Amino acid sequence: xxxxxxxxxxxxxxxxxxxxxxxxxxxxxxxxxxxxxxxxxxxxxxxxxxxxxxxxxxxxxxxxxxxxxxxxxxxxxxxxxxxxxxxxxxxxxxxxxxxxxxxxxxxxxxxxx
Amino acid sequence: xxxxxxxxxxxxxxxxxxxxxxxxxxxxxxxxxxxxxxxxxxxxxxxxxxxxxxxxxxxxxxxxxxxxxxxxxxxxxxxxxxxxxxxxxxxxxxxxxxxxxxxxxxxxxxxxxxx
Numbered sequence: 001x002x003x004x005x006x007x008x009x010x011x012x013x014x015x016x017x018x019x020x021x022x023x024x025x026x027x028x029x030x031x032x033x034x035x036x037x038x039x040x041x042x043x044x045x046x047x048x049x050x051x052x053x054x055x056x057x058x059x060x061x062x063x064x065x066x067x068x069x070x071x072x073x074x075x076x077x078x079x080x081x082x083x084x085x086x087x088x089x090x091x092x093x094x095x096x097x098x099x100x101x102x103x104x105x106x107x108x109x110x111x112x113x
Numbered sequence: 114x115x116x117x118x119x120x121x122x123x124x125x126x127x128x129x130x131x132x133x134x135x136x137x138x139x140x141x142x143x144x145x146x147x148x149x150x151x152x153x154x155x156x157x158x159x160x161x162x163x164x165x166x167x168x169x170x171x172x173x174x175x176x177x178x179x180x181x182x183x184x185x186x187x188x189x190x191x192x193x194x195x196x197x198x199x200x201x202x203x204x205x206x207x208x209x210x211x212x213x214x215x216x217x218x219x220x221x222x223x224x225x226x227x228x
Binding site for chain 1: 117144154156158161168169204213214217218221
């Protein structure tokens with residue numbers, strides 16, 4: 001059974017700091033991995049999607065890496081801003097022809113001005 | 114483009130009562146998902162529809178939960194009777210297709226409290 005774990009559960013950093021969020025999964029037979037952002041009282045927003053054949057994806061100040069063999073992914077946020085404060089969730093997809101996602105429990109990030 | 118709409122946003126009921134949630138996906142999206150997110154956990158897929166057919170309901174507690182998507186557009190999720198452990202946020206998402214690479218767009222969720 002696939003399990004997804006995110007460490008730490010919460011993180012507080014000063015503005016401007018670079019930071020890394022971690023995600024691990026127990027079964028390396030994934031099709032892709034996604035990172036989402038969740039703001040309080042709002043739904044999830046997809047940030048980055050990495051296919052199993054890829055090593056990383058970048059969008060602006062965000063960079064996500066994937067090491068399928070070791071069951072790990074990281075989300076790197078450069079020059080953090082207070083607006084980055086949110087909960088970040090990673091999710092894996094086990095098949096190409098289904099949208100079923102298995103989520104980690106999330107890391108709640110607070111960026112202090 | 115309008116996003117995924119859900120109602121109500123909040124609901125408080127007593128255990129053993131019934132409750133229903135409504136979701137209106139993005140126009141033209143064939144695939145609709147219902148997720149349950151318990152406080153401090155990530156969302157868990159309850160059911161996936163492709164048009165008005167069920168693709169995956171393996172994690173739906175069918176003794177108390179039911180869902181339908183009439184005419185392949187709006188969907189309702191019902192709980193009857195509710196238990197304390199059903200307290201959670203219920204998220205609806207939609208995507209244009211059912212492939213893993215099709216972006217899922219999430220609604221704001223319905224927060225259910227069962228007393």
